[in-house]
Amino acid sequence: MEKRFWNEYQKEIADDHFFYERSCIRQTFFPGSEAAFLRILRDELGKDICDNPHQHTCTGIGYHSDVVPFETTMTVVARLFSLMTECGYENYVPSCVTSFGVFSEMIEKWENEPELLAKAQQYLWEATKREFKIPKNIVHPSDVIYKFRFDLKPKMKYQLVNRFTGKPLRVVEHIGCHYAKIFPERGIGKAEFPYVLAGMIEAWGGEVVDYPERRHCCGFGFRQYLVQENRGYSIANTKKKFQSMEPFEPDFILTNCPGCAMFMDKWQYTIAEMEHKTFDKQGYGIPVLTYEELTGLLLGYDPWQLGLQLHQVQSEQLLNKIGIAYNPDEKYKGVSGRLLPRPARPECLKVES
Amino acid sequence: MKKFGFVISQGRQLNFDEMHNEKVEKLLELVPSYRLCIGCGGCTAACSAAGFTDYNIRKIHTSFFRAQYEGLDEQLKRCMLCGKCLLVCPRGVNTRSLIINMRRVLANVQPNTFVRKGAEE
Numbered sequence: 001m002e003k004r005f006w007n008e009y010q011k012e013i014a015d016d017h018f019f020y021e022r023s024c025i026r027q028t029f030f031p032g033s034e035a036a037f038l039r040i041l042r043d044e045l046g047k048d049i050c051d052n053p054h055q056h057t058c059t060g061i062g063y064h065s066d067v068v069p070f071e072t073t074m075t076v077v078a079r080l081f082s083l084m085t086e087c088g089y090e091n092y093v094p095s096c097v098t099s100f101g102v103f104s105e106m107i108e109k110w111e112n113e114p115e116l117l118a119k120a121q122q123y124l125w126e127a128t129k130r131e132f133k134i135p136k137n138i139v140h141p142s143d144v145i146y147k148f149r150f151d152l153k154p155k156m157k158y159q160l161v162n163r164f165t166g167k168p169l170r171v172v173e174h175i176g177c178h179y180a181k182i183f184p185e186r187g188i189g190k191a192e193f194p195y196v197l198a199g200m201i202e203a204w205g206g207e208v209v210d211y212p213e214r215r216h217c218c219g220f221g222f223r224q225y226l227v228q229e230n231r232g233y234s235i236a237n238t239k240k241k242f243q244s245m246e247p248f249e250p251d252f253i254l255t256n257c258p259g260c261a262m263f264m265d266k267w268q269y270t271i272a273e274m275e276h277k278t279f280d281k282q283g284y285g286i287p288v289l290t291y292e293e294l295t296g297l298l299l300g301y302d303p304w305q306l307g308l309q310l311h312q313v314q315s316e317q318l319l320n321k322i323g324i325a326y327n328p329d330e331k332y333k334g335v336s337g338r339l340l341p342r343p344a345r346p347e348c349l350k351v352e353s
Numbered sequence: 354m355k356k357f358g359f360v361i362s363q364g365r366q367l368n369f370d371e372m373h374n375e376k377v378e379k380l381l382e383l384v385p386s387y388r389l390c391i392g393c394g395g396c397t398a399a400c401s402a403a404g405f406t407d408y409n410i411r412k413i414h415t416s417f418f419r420a421q422y423e424g425l426d427e428q429l430k431r432c433m434l435c436g437k438c439l440l441v442c443p444r445g446v447n448t449r450s451l452i453i454n455m456r457r458v459l460a461n462v463q464p465n466t467f468v469r470k471g472a473e474e
Contacts, residue, residue, distance in 0.1 A: 273354065
């Protein structure tokens with residue numbers, strides 16, 4: 001009997017009743033993404049998802065920078081799980097890939113070393129008088145969107161097709177290292193064939209670009225970024241990726257990690273300022289979207305409500321290609337209806353408005 | 354250019370499409386036995402000059418082969434051409450000829466006319 005290898009590269013993703021944990025940096029740099037995810041799950045898919053206001057950091061950035069010790073991280077993670085337990089949920093969905101890696105690591109540790117679990121329970125009790133249960137199912141929000149990608153497709157107003165040429169849009173997908181490289185079995189397609197974003201792109205009409213440095217780090221890497229003098233190494237990684245994808249002329253980059261989205265977006269500005277180099281033909285840069293932003297755009301959500309104007313590389317060129325309607329006058333309109341100050345224009349990277 | 358407090362690090366990866374290896378081709382033409390080098394470092398271990406300076410023949414010819422020529426001409430001047438490297442090479446590479454011809458190729462000097470074409474000096 002033929003063995004179906006691809007089945008071994010799948011993971012279990014819960015159907016409903018999720019406990020959502022927000023990301024620290026995404027709320028600053030991509031503030032529309034998390035709201036879009038909650039809207040997609042609640043309004044489009046009719047799922048139950050809890051957005052608890054008492055949540056806090058997972059300590060991921062401090063932990064990977066050797067600033068926060070393991071025991072502290074373990075206790076903080078335990079407190080987050082206690083919030084989930086208190087709300088009566090068992091399926092944990094952390095918005096950030098770093099958090100996803102931290103939670104996966106702690107669960108792996110607790111499963112293999114029960115004395116550490118006892119320690120975490122003790123520390124949490126001593127500090128907060130709280131108790132927790134380990135989640136039954138822990139998935140990244142991109143897994144959830146991936147699972148329901150064909151359910152979302154009929155609701156979508158747009159497809160990943162260039163309306164001028166009729167050809168599929170060429171998309172670079174970049175998956176965060178902490179999604180599948182630390183614990184491969186917790187990612188769809190494992191570390192060898194990560195398919196979580198590629199599955200969305202293919203389902204929604206786009207074409208995935210397979211370029212040589214596809215699995216290379218985005219350049220974040222925590223320690224090499226946090227010290228200013230080391231940032232040359234961080235940006236060199238990102239530049240290497242851009243140089244590798246440039247000949248394939250991608251229409252945009254899709255990421256599932258906050259760090260990757262941030263660095264691949266912001267470093268394009270920095271490289272342009274330092275070396276007068278952009279990696280697209282027109283000089284606007286390659287737009288970088290999160291998977292929630294992309295899903296929201298295709299579902300017909302307002303690009304400015306999704307927060308696309310807060311990206312470094314502006315996305316009007318991409319919106320025009322897909323045929324998404326937008327009002328340029330409302331680009332910098334705040335939630336209150338008042339116009340916000342316009343950002344300064346970069347010297348080298350072009351922006352439309 | 355704006356200053357960000359850091360510069361973009363240069364990669365150590367070799368891009369063969371962008372490599373200017375005319376000099377390497379020229380050297381291989383002059384010293385065909387260099388193709389046999391396995392980079393064991395015997396030449397460096399036996400080197401007289403290496404005992405007194407930071408001269409490192411393996412590092413030099415590896416850099417040359419990677420078309421990274423910067424500073425090599427100055428370093429090559431430290432060689433005394435004693436030929437010990439020639440005696441220890443397990444692959445029979447004519448290392449002394451290699452050093453002389455690296456200097457010639459880097460300086461764009463034509464090889465001696467009395468040397469038979471294709472033969473190693």
